[in-house]
Amino acid sequence: MNISSNPSAFAPLQNDSFIRACLRQATDHTPIWLMRQAGRYLPEYRASRAKAGSFMGLATNTDYATEVTLQPIDRYPLDAAILFSDILTVPDAMGLGLSFALGEGPKFAHAVRDEAAVAKLAVPDMDKLRYVFDAVTSIRKALNGRVPLIGFSGSPWTLACYMVEGAGSDDYRLVKTMLYSRPDLMHRILEINADAVALYLNTQIEAGAQAVMIFDSWGGVLADGAFQEFSLAYTTRVLGQLKTEHKGVRIPSIVFTKGGGLWLEEMGALKCDVLGLDWTVNLARARALVGGSKALQGNIDPNVLFAEPAQIEAEVAKALRSFGAPHTGPGTGPTHIFNLGHGISQHTPSEHVASLVQAVHEHSRRMRA
Amino acid sequence: MNISSNPSAFAPLQNDSFIRACLRQATDHTPIWLMRQAGRYLPEYRASRAKAGSFMGLATNTDYATEVTLQPIDRYPLDAAILFSDILTVPDAMGLGLSFALGEGPKFAHAVRDEAAVAKLAVPDMDKLRYVFDAVTSIRKALNGRVPLIGFSGSPWTLACYMVEGAGSDDYRLVKTMLYSRPDLMHRILEINADAVALYLNTQIEAGAQAVMIFDSWGGVLADGAFQEFSLAYTTRVLGQLKTEHKGVRIPSIVFTKGGGLWLEEMGALKCDVLGLDWTVNLARARALVGGSKALQGNIDPNVLFAEPAQIEAEVAKALRSFGAPHTGPGTGPTHIFNLGHGISQHTPSEHVASLVQAVHEHSRRMRA
Numbered sequence: 001m002n003i004s005s006n007p008s009a010f011a012p013l014q015n016d017s018f019i020r021a022c023l024r025q026a027t028d029h030t031p032i033w034l035m036r037q038a039g040r041y042l043p044e045y046r047a048s049r050a051k052a053g054s055f056m057g058l059a060t061n062t063d064y065a066t067e068v069t070l071q072p073i074d075r076y077p078l079d080a081a082i083l084f085s086d087i088l089t090v091p092d093a094m095g096l097g098l099s100f101a102l103g104e105g106p107k108f109a110h111a112v113r114d115e116a117a118v119a120k121l122a123v124p125d126m127d128k129l130r131y132v133f134d135a136v137t138s139i140r141k142a143l144n145g146r147v148p149l150i151g152f153s154g155s156p157w158t159l160a161c162y163m164v165e166g167a168g169s170d171d172y173r174l175v176k177t178m179l180y181s182r183p184d185l186m187h188r189i190l191e192i193n194a195d196a197v198a199l200y201l202n203t204q205i206e207a208g209a210q211a212v213m214i215f216d217s218w219g220g221v222l223a224d225g226a227f228q229e230f231s232l233a234y235t236t237r238v239l240g241q242l243k244t245e246h247k248g249v250r251i252p253s254i255v256f257t258k259g260g261g262l263w264l265e266e267m268g269a270l271k272c273d274v275l276g277l278d279w280t281v282n283l284a285r286a287r288a289l290v291g292g293s294k295a296l297q298g299n300i301d302p303n304v305l306f307a308e309p310a311q312i313e314a315e316v317a318k319a320l321r322s323f324g325a326p327h328t329g330p331g332t333g334p335t336h337i338f339n340l341g342h343g344i345s346q347h348t349p350s351e352h353v354a355s356l357v358q359a360v361h362e363h364s365r366r367m368r369a
Numbered sequence: 370m371n372i373s374s375n376p377s378a379f380a381p382l383q384n385d386s387f388i389r390a391c392l393r394q395a396t397d398h399t400p401i402w403l404m405r406q407a408g409r410y411l412p413e414y415r416a417s418r419a420k421a422g423s424f425m426g427l428a429t430n431t432d433y434a435t436e437v438t439l440q441p442i443d444r445y446p447l448d449a450a451i452l453f454s455d456i457l458t459v460p461d462a463m464g465l466g467l468s469f470a471l472g473e474g475p476k477f478a479h480a481v482r483d484e485a486a487v488a489k490l491a492v493p494d495m496d497k498l499r500y501v502f503d504a505v506t507s508i509r510k511a512l513n514g515r516v517p518l519i520g521f522s523g524s525p526w527t528l529a530c531y532m533v534e535g536a537g538s539d540d541y542r543l544v545k546t547m548l549y550s551r552p553d554l555m556h557r558i559l560e561i562n563a564d565a566v567a568l569y570l571n572t573q574i575e576a577g578a579q580a581v582m583i584f585d586s587w588g589g590v591l592a593d594g595a596f597q598e599f600s601l602a603y604t605t606r607v608l609g610q611l612k613t614e615h616k617g618v619r620i621p622s623i624v625f626t627k628g629g630g631l632w633l634e635e636m637g638a639l640k641c642d643v644l645g646l647d648w649t650v651n652l653a654r655a656r657a658l659v660g661g662s663k664a665l666q667g668n669i670d671p672n673v674l675f676a677e678p679a680q681i682e683a684e685v686a687k688a689l690r691s692f693g694a695p696h697t698g699p700g701t702g703p704t705h706i707f708n709l710g711h712g713i714s715q716h717t718p719s720e721h722v723a724s725l726v727q728a729v730h731e732h733s734r735r736m737r738a
């Protein structure tokens with residue numbers, strides 16, 4: 001599709017610490033952003049959502065999406081913004097009919113459970129996702145160069161989980177039944193998803209995204225062997241088609257497999273810049289395994305934010321120490337981007353987030369001094 | 370407490386393949402049993418449960434508990450039986466008031482959320498758990514030596530999760546908030562739990578259990594570092610107090626941390642005989658890491674059982690090949706006990722379980738031929 005924005009018209013980036021750390025370049029502090037940082041723990045987000053009426057009401061409206069994306073940036077000195085959207089926009093654009101029942105999470109009206117439904121699937125017209133790209137451009141303009149904007153998508157496998165289950169699941173019975181009994185159908189879904197995700201992310205990049213992240217939220221529920229065949233192979237397929245630069249500027253890519261710590265070494269071979277880690281992973285061990293080629297992003301338990309500031313600071317110090325001395329000086333070397341190991345909880349006290357961000361910035365500056 | 374049974378009066382064991390494999394001794398086939406093998410996927414179980422009226426109605430009645438424990442043994446040539454009970458009997462005996470709301474999982478009437486509630490906790494009088502020990506003795510007699518009987522408990526950490534949350538949870542917010550903000554309280558709960566679990570398992574052994582298993586079902590939700598401090602340390606405390614033999618007979622112990630694959634090497638130092646593995650763990654890698662001192666139990670995805678028999682057989686062959694050549698001949702060496710990586714689903718077609726058991730027995734015999 002024809003993306004209306006002219007990225008060269010965007011304001012120059014003032015805080016490039018996140019992008020530099022993605023590219024394993026030295027920074028004067030460890031950059032931090034939080035998964036789901038524009039979310040219900042913020043009173044101003046709850047107010048916007050009340051106005052919009054629903055989650056998708058926020059996500060599909062350029063002004064609202066811009067407003068909520070900037071809310072955490074206005075409140076905290078975070079080092080990156082992330083597009084306000086959902087990981088399931090792509091299957092919605094395929095015609096599966098996404099909705100969010102109150103307090104129930106996402107649901108698809110048309111789950112993909114048989115050969116006929118699979119045969120109907122195709123890479124969607126990106127025009128159906130124009131609301132996402134418009135939001136990207138609008139947010140990028142509104143950020144005015146303060147911090148970079150991250151675009152994202154669910155991974156092919158994670159999208160497939162929702163497409164087959166039709167909703168969240170606690171046992172993944174339907175999608176795994178298809179995987180084990182009709183692997184041919186599962187591969188077909190994943191091929192289409194991979195090509196759709198690559199196109200979707202590339203179009204976000206054209207619209208103004210300065211980095212992109214693939215959320216393999218459900219990769220960790222797969223068996224060893226199945227993960228490599230049904231998740232990793234299709235993340236690889238996405239990355240193979242992904243732009244690594246746009247108008248001469250490098251666009252870093254991040255892959256985050258929740259529960260994927262056991263496969264870190266294999267993920268080290270992915271053609272991406274950053275690997276996201278959940279809280280089960282030891283940062284020192286991860287650095288030893290893959291830090292020679294990948295920046296690492298993560299990884300404290302979001303529940304740490306329910307403790308008092310002194311304890312939050314202690315956990316921050318522990319994580320920074322576990323990663324160890326960051327790369328300094330010219331060239332590239334091991335770098336760390338601070339984050340939670342999963343999305344922030346809606347119950348998080350918002351003032352604890354201020355303590356977290358401050359602790360990461362201060363402690364990581366001291367480590368470099 | 371005074372256990373009424375006289376274990377020496379029990380019939381001699383006819384099929385000792387499970388016990389031998391636990392002790393890393395050669396067997397002519399790979400033994401198999403299934404977590405939650407006495408469960409809702411069996412029509413005869415559903416009939417017993419309807420008679421008993423509830424899950425706890427089954428578990429607290431010696432005759433019912435015996436009846437349902439033997440149902441899968443009568444139907445399939447499984448190599449071990451496991452006591453029909455719940456992992457939460459110990460906190461129930463502590464006075465927390467366990468109940469099972471229909472279709473909702475376990476609930477405690479009195480959750481442990483503050484200093485006062487923690488101060489009230491104590492190792493319960495084992496007399497309150499007499500229904501469990503009576504069931505163990507009754508089942509052991511009814512088995513009449515066909516296969517060994519496994520006793521079990523939840524791990525100290527897993528019990529603490531339910532005790533603090535008061536029910537199942539998807540984010541463990543309450544228990545982790547206590548862990549991060551009041552680690553002193555959490556350690557106190559875990560000390561009591563560990564001593565209670567050790568006493569509970571030892572009393573099961575006196576009542577007739579021929580092996581014991583610690584289900585650390587929620588160990589995998591902990592952060593690296595927190596797992597070692599709040600789960601592994603207390604599993605170690607249990608094992609330190611556990612009988613390793615009874616009346617001159619070795620009683621093997623099994624530790625299963627769901628989602629604990631990243632900590633396998635550290636778990637290799639536990640004073641237990643067997644480590645349980647979920648489906649995310651590569652068996653060959655696990656054997657290389659800890660197979661020199663531990664038998665391995667697991668680990669196919671329970672969802673494999675929704676595929677057709679030919680595909681089930683292929684997954685069985687894959688798992689057995691991944692473990693590799695089992696120990697044969699005298700002395701000890703690497704051994705494998707086949708199991709699922711988690712409890713069997715209530716939706717499993719019961720005839721597929723027959724295919725699974727047959728495939729494990731036949732293929733593993735061929736591997737030794």
